C-alpha cells in the first residue's frame with residue numbers, strides 16, 4: 001500500500017506515492033534519481049548515506065521516506081550553487097580529500113553540517129564531528145585537511161562564499 | 176535488508192497515538208527517532224505491522240525544571256540535551272552522556288524517550304534513570320525506574336502506552352561517567368556512572384547485565400566509608416554480565432571494577 005509524501009529536495013518541492021517501508025536513501029536514489037547519496041553498510045555504521053533534513057545531518061539509510069514528509073532534504077547535489085562548488089566540495093577537491101570517492105558525498109554532507117555548527121573546529125572537534133563516517137581509503141588525514149581548509153575559506157572568505165552555507169535558501173537543482 | 180511492510184500513521188496527540196496503537200493491535204509500534212528501531216527492522220529482528228510516528232505530537236519536546244526535578248519530554252533528542260542550558264545546570268551528567276551517544280547523525284534523530292522505551296541495558300540514560308530514581312511518565316501512569324526495566328529489551332510499558340517524559344531529580348553534585356569502548360561512535364562495552372547526591376553517592380552500570388543496574392553494594396560500601404578502590408571491589412555483586420563479540424563476561428567484570436574505581440576518583444578529583 002502506498003502513501004502520498006510531499007517534501008522538498010534541494011529546494012524543489014515534490015510529491016510521490018511510496019510504500020511506508022521505502023528508506024529515504026532508496027527514495028532519493030531510485031525515485032528522485034539523485035544517486036549522489038551512496039549506500040554502503042546498510043546498518044547505520046558508515047555515514048555514506050548522510051544527507052541533511054531541515055539542515056541537520058542524518059543517515060538516510062535509517063530514515064523512512066514517510067518520516068521525512070513535510071521536511072527539507074538537502075543532498076550532495078544541492079550543495080553547489082549556480083555552478084559554484086560549496087566551499088567544502090572545493091576543499092575536498094583542492095586537498096585531495098578522497099581516493100575512490102565512495103564515502104565522499106557522506107563526508108562532505110557531515111562536514112558541511114559540522115562547519116555550520118562550529119565554523120572553526122579544532123582537529124579534535126573535526127574528528128569528533130566526523131565520527132559517524134568511515135573511509136576505507138584515505139586514512140582520514142586529507143579529509144581532515146580538507147575540512148580545515150574549508151573552515152578557513154568560509155571564515156576568511158568573501159560574503160558570497162559564506163552565503164553558500166548549507167541551510168541558506170538553496171536554488172532548485174535539476175534532478 | 177528491506178524491512179517487512181507496515182502501515183504508517185502520524186498522530187497529532189498522545190490520545191490519538193494511543194487509539195492508533197489499539198486499532199492496529201499488538202504488532203504495532205511507536206516510532207520516535209527510529210535510530211534503534213529501524214536497524215532492528217532492517218535485520219528483520221523486529222517486524223511491526225504498523226508504525227505510529229509520534230514526531231508531530233506537541234508538548235513532548237520541552238525541558239522543564241520545577242521543585243527539585245527536571246522533566247524531559249520524550250521527544251527531546253540527544254542533540255537537544257547537548258545544547259540545553261537548563262540540563263547543563265540541573266543534570267550535567269546527562270549532558271555528558273549525550274555528548275557520547277552514537278555520532279552527530281544519530282544524535283540529530285534519537286530521543287530520550289526512545290532510549291528509555293527501548294530498555295537496552297547499553298542505553299546510557301537507562302542506568303542514570305535507575306540510579307537517580309527517575310520517573311518514567313506515560314499516558315497511563317508514572318513508573319519508578321526501579322520497576323521499569325524488567326529484562327533484556329523488556330520494560331513495564333504496555334502495548335498502547337506512550338512515554339511522554341522522564342523526570343529526574345535535579346543533581347548538581349560531583350559526577351563522572353566512563354564509557355569504555357574501542358571506537359568513538361560505539362556503544363559502551365561497559366559504562367560506569369557516579370553521581371553525588373547530598374552526602375551519598377549513586378552508582379549505575381551500563382551494559383553489565385541484561386538490564387541497566389544500580390551499584391547498590393558499591394554505594395553501601397562508600398556510605399560505610401570505604402575508599403574508591405575498596406568500594407569498587409564490591410561491583411561484582413551488582414552486575415551480571417554476559418559475554419558477547421566484543422568482550423567476555425569475565426573481562427566485563429574486570430572492567431566494572433577498574434572503571435568503578437577510576438570513575439569515583441575522577442568525580443572526587445573534579446571537586
Ligand SMILES: Cc1cc2nc3c(=O)[nH]c(=O)nc-3n(C[C@H](O)[C@H](O)[C@H](O)COP(=O)(O)OP(=O)(O)OC[C@H]3O[C@@H](n4cnc5c(N)ncnc54)[C@H](O)[C@@H]3O)c2cc1C
Pocket residue numbers: 044045204205206207208209210211212213214229249275276277278281284285286287288289290292293297298299300332336337338339360361362363
Ligand atoms: C550507530 C549507532 C550508535 C548508537 N550508540 C548508542 C549509544 O552509545 N548509547 C545509546 O544509548 N544509544 C545509542 N544508539 C541508539 C540511539 O540512542 C537511539 O536514539 C535510541 O536508542 C532510540 O531512540 P529513538 O528515538 O531513535 O527510538 P526508536 O528507534 O524510534 O524506538 C526505539 C524503541 O522505543 C519505542 N519508543 C520510542 N519512543 C517511544 C515513546 N515515546 N513511547 C513508547 N515507546 C517508544 C519504539 O517502539 C521502539 O521499540 C546508537 C544508535 C546507532 C544507530
Ligand code: FES
Pocket residue numbers: 038039040041042043044045046047048049050059060061062
Ligand atoms: S549506508 Fe547508511 S550509514 Fe552506511
Ligand code: FES
Pocket residue numbers: 097098099100101102103104134135136137138
Ligand atoms: S575515498 Fe574510498 S572510502 Fe573514502
